[in-house]
Amino acid sequence: MSLVAGSYERFIWGYRLKHRQNFTLSPLFTFPSHLSTIKAVAVFGSAAVSGGYDDTIKIYDLNSSSEIGSLHQSSAITSLSFFAPPSLSSFPRNLFAADAEGFLSIYDADPFVHLKTLKVHKKGINSLSVHPSGQLALTVGHDECLAMVNLVRGKRSFYCRLSKESSIIQYNETGEKFFMVADEKISVHESEDAKLIIELDNRKRVLCAAPGRNGILFTGGEDRNVTAWDAASGKVAYSIEDAHAARVKGIVVLSKSSDSGEEDPYIVASASSDGVIRIWDVRMVNKEKTNPLAEANTRSRLTCLAGSSIKSVKRSRVENSNPDENQEAAAMES
Numbered sequence: 001m002s003l004v005a006g007s008y009e010r011f012i013w014g015y016r017l018k019h020r021q022n023f024t025l026s027p028l029f030t031f032p033s034h035l036s037t038i039k040a041v042a043v044f045g046s047a048a049v050s051g052g053y054d055d056t057i058k059i060y061d062l063n064s065s066s067e068i069g070s071l072h073q074s075s076a077i078t079s080l081s082f083f084a085p086p087s088l089s090s091f092p093r094n095l096f097a098a099d100a101e102g103f104l105s106i107y108d109a110d111p112f113v114h115l116k117t118l119k120v121h122k123k124g125i126n127s128l129s130v131h132p133s134g135q136l137a138l139t140v141g142h143d144e145c146l147a148m149v150n151l152v153r154g155k156r157s158f159y160c161r162l163s164k165e166s167s168i169i170q171y172n173e174t175g176e177k178f179f180m181v182a183d184e185k186i187s188v189h190e191s192e193d194a195k196l197i198i199e200l201d202n203r204k205r206v207l208c209a210a211p212g213r214n215g216i217l218f219t220g221g222e223d224r225n226v227t228a229w230d231a232a233s234g235k236v237a238y239s240i241e242d243a244h245a246a247r248v249k250g251i252v253v254l255s256k257s258s259d260s261g262e263e264d265p266y267i268v269a270s271a272s273s274d275g276v277i278r279i280w281d282v283r284m285v286n287k288e289k290t291n292p293l294a295e296a297n298t299r300s301r302l303t304c305l306a307g308s309s310i311k312s313v314k315r316s317r318v319e320n321s322n323p324d325e326n327q328e329a330a331a332m333e334s
Helices: none
Strands: 002-007 012-019 023-031 038-044 047-052 056-061 066-072 077-083 094-099 103-109 112-119 125-130 136-141 145-150 155-161 168-171 177-182 185-190 196-201 206-211 216-221 226-230 235-240 248-253 267-272 276-281 294-297 302-308
Touching: 002 038, 002 047, 012 056, 012 276, 012 294, 023 276, 023 294, 047 077, 056 077, 066 112, 077 125, 094 125, 103 125, 112 155, 136 168, 168 206, 177 206, 185 216, 216 248, 267 302, 276 302
Parallel strands: 038 077, 038 302, 125 168, 206 248, 248 302
Antiparallel strands: 002 012, 002 302, 012 023, 038 047, 047 056, 056 066, 077 094, 094 103, 103 112, 125 136, 136 145, 145 155, 168 177, 177 185, 185 196, 206 216, 216 226, 226 235, 248 267, 267 276, 276 294
16 A cells, blocks of 8 residues: 655655554655645556646656656646556556646556647636546536536536535546535535535535545545545544644545455545644544554645555656647547
């Protein structure tokens, strides 16, 4: 299991979560990889990327703990996401990058080659989420709009104004529903027609979210808690109170196994703005006090967190780092 965190001070932090008798977070690398604040990170297997306000995506190989290349954009990177079909579960097929001018760029991830850039929003994109099928992506932007992108045809297929600007959008595990976050409100929608199913009220601003199995959504934010919501009932399933001493800026669901033999995520990682990364066993939250399984202190102002429990494989090298050379390439394989 691997974790990557980005910071306000432009540093990237990589960790490997190991489990023998106890859980430990072993450092993989620390790089001053960007010229300014890191806004987004993504991890899949041995592949990791970070994007920042220096208009650059940096690429890392977690097997060798090294930076292996760069992809240059025309604007600050605001959101990153990998995609891989089930048949390629150990390595990503595509990388998607959203930026502060409303563009969505699509890359082949093996090797990293630019395929296409689309204008999706009138203003910057706040968040993007790729459907598990790899055929669609949803984005929300600073223009207070929701957009759907047809990744097969490589064009925007839907665009509508929201009642309020959303900061996060995320498909659930099956892709049948999606979540949107606007300040302290979390809305759950049907993917087919965007119909509102239920709205969750967190009371304080939500800064990060990650879907789990069985209709659970994990959130963190200004309340400093890690909260698990039952998206069907709209109620809190359980919560780790005061999980951090500062705002929670990132949540990752890592493990998908349990003692019963059923697939059920129970290891969750969280990161706070005071630089602390913690690993939790959410099965233990009903105890009087929930203690982290492991933690690391980066002593920096963390802005984002990503992770993967997928087994690492050897990476390919970067062959093209210029987005302008392949503007007319196909967006994705159907």
